[in-house]
Amino acid sequence: MPADQAPTRFQPLYVQVKEHLLTRIVEGYWLPGSLLPSENQLAAELGVSQGTVRKALDEMTAEKVVVRRQGRGTFVSEHTQEQALFHFFRLADTEGISPAPSSQVISVKEREPTPGEVSKLQLKEGEAVTHILRVRSLADHPVVLEDVVVSCADFPDIAAKQPLPNTLYTLYQGQYGVSILKAKENIVAVAADENDKSLLQVPIGTALLRIERLAFSIDGRPVELRYSRCSTNHYSYQIELT
Amino acid sequence: MPADQAPTRFQPLYVQVKEHLLTRIVEGYWLPGSLLPSENQLAAELGVSQGTVRKALDEMTAEKVVVRRQGRGTFVSEHTQEQALFHFFRLADTEGISPAPSSQVISVKEREPTPGEVSKLQLKEGEAVTHILRVRSLADHPVVLEDVVVSCADFPDIAAKQPLPNTLYTLYQGQYGVSILKAKENIVAVAADENDKSLLQVPIGTALLRIERLAFSIDGRPVELRYSRCSTNHYSYQIELT
DNA sequence: AAGTGGTCTAGACCACGAG
DNA sequence: TCGTGGTCTAGACCACTTG
Structure with missing residues (x-):
């Protein structure tokens, strides 16, 4: 039946x-x-x-x-602090311990998407994006410089939601009903530039991890594109392959 | 019952x-x-x-x-070429395509383990290790410089097995009956040194990914410790978080 | 046609959490 | 004590592979 x-x-x-x-x-x-x-x-x-x-x-x-x-x-499922943190935040020290990160928002802007953003986020013609720039710190030291890009159509008026929570995914779920369950990451090594120097307090030329993350909602649509530049002096990216 | x-x-x-x-x-x-x-x-x-x-x-x-x-x-389960490759080899180009890697063995030596190796591989007193150094290439360009360390007790006389296969895990399984099903990776960014310069053909100071991998056999014991230094000029480390 | 895993059902009892 | 999910069983039929 x-x-x-x-x-x-x-x-x-x-x-x-x-x-x-x-x-x-x-x-x-x-x-x-x-x-x-x-x-x-x-x-x-x-x-x-x-x-x-x-x-x-x-x-x-x-x-x-x-x-x-x-x-x-x-x-x-609910995106609680712990879940979102331990699931998608992969930085931890040599003991595998990750102190709760804190975030400092540098800017929140609406703008036109780049061609790369249009294709990766599958944006429609004329759809604008919100771009969030922030620095995340562990144990009071700046560790990650993050560029977060989302569609204004999916997340309208995100700038008004400040102060933004540490884990944006709880905001996406609580305020917009968008649950992030899957993400693809793409990691390369890059040298620190002027910007990294001032915001992450590392010398120019220091090797950093640059992580591109495309996050998908429960229905499989790509909804967030995020670039993280991570100083790995005290923390490393840890993952289990199964 | x-x-x-x-x-x-x-x-x-x-x-x-x-x-x-x-x-x-x-x-x-x-x-x-x-x-x-x-x-x-x-x-x-x-x-x-x-x-x-x-x-x-x-x-x-x-x-x-x-x-x-x-x-x-x-x-x-059998470790076929494809399985071992797509499961544990995470490097691919911007289209997500990973050409079959080839390997050039630089050296295979038996030696005393370092204290770090003893603790990570849970080695017994006096147990020696085999250390394999090799360069892996994609599309004829050197991309990864790899140090592989395994216990001589688990894998006796591995030096005699040359030429070593591209995917060591098929050797572990076929010759020693050890199946690798799980691994933990630990990634940081480092600057290329003299050694990297000559073997990976990159300028000194180039940012590289340094991946530490601890691989576990089917019964949960750590059996291989591997350090990879990867040039990410043309390829990136790609992974899915779920 | 025979044998395998894949799906579906119906009913039993257990372990846990809350009132 | 009651309702929940967790385990276990037994039997039916289907879909796929092989001979």
Whole structure:
């Protein structure tokens, strides 16, 4: 007994259930942090068995779209401070410890996008972007110089939201309903320039990490482009390959 | 009806099944590439239901310990050229394309480990290491200068295996039965020195990526420590955060 | 046609959290 | 005590691969 209109091709039931639930979350029917109906309720509502709902929720749990708590229920993921931090902020010291970063916003401007931004963010003709420049510090030392570019269409009037939170992703989710679950990073080594010298307090020519990050929302659209220039004197970029 | 001796605490049955299967693979009872018994055979042999075996195999599939092929069966993962390459070799050009790297071995030596190597590789007292130095090229241009350090106990007489394959992990698995499934990387930016200048053909002071990788075998032991110095003039380190 | 993994169901019991 | 997710089972049918 299929519970959904056929999407395009024959899909396993649990995939259809998953996409149905995902759609509701993306559309804001269930907000981040809210409790979903129980597996049995969803199963009854969609006309499938509880095991099928479970399999859909299992995959969504693996993708961190939802969080399950035994005895309580299943919740839409929330970008808490820790989550956003440990998931996307990869800098830590030799012990693997990352002190909570603080941020100092240098400027917030609306402007025309560059051709690279248009293609990477898949911007429409004439769409403007907001450009945030800030310095992030660990233990009171400036470590990262960050250029953040987002579409004004996705995030209108972001300049008015100041002071901006340390983790922008909680702002995106809380104020704009955009959940960042995936990102691609692209890392090269560059020499520090005049700008780096004054803002990161390193000599010109110091080797820095330059990280380009393209972040995707829950529905797979690229929504943020971010360039980070990192001093790696005291911290390193750490990641696990599996 | 439990199928395994209780490990330490009460564990779900499927976890016990998973650990049992994992042990057999680690011990070489089933070699990489070989076909496992069917789910029903395993279930009968272990005295659990087929669904429980399935759940164990599902997790092992997610961890890439095994590969399932519908209609054929479940196989122990093999480090093929592509897998090892695309899984752990993160350098690619702006289009995300990575030409097959070639390697030139500069030296292979046995020596005493440094204190850092002892602690990172968890070496026993008096255990020697093999140190491989090589240059890896993409499209005939030298791009990575690599120092690879492994324990002589894990990989005896590795010097005799020359010419070393491009992807050492296939050698580890094929000749020594050690499967690398997980690694931690630690990235900083450094300036090129004399050595980099001659081997990577870059000017002294050029910013390079320095990647420290600690690779773990299927049973969770650290077995290889590798330092890569990468020129990022034409290629960048690319990774997906999820 | 036979055997494999892939999906789906239905029902049972357990462990946890909250009232 | 009740409702939740977590585990386990047993059996059915489907889709794919091979002979």
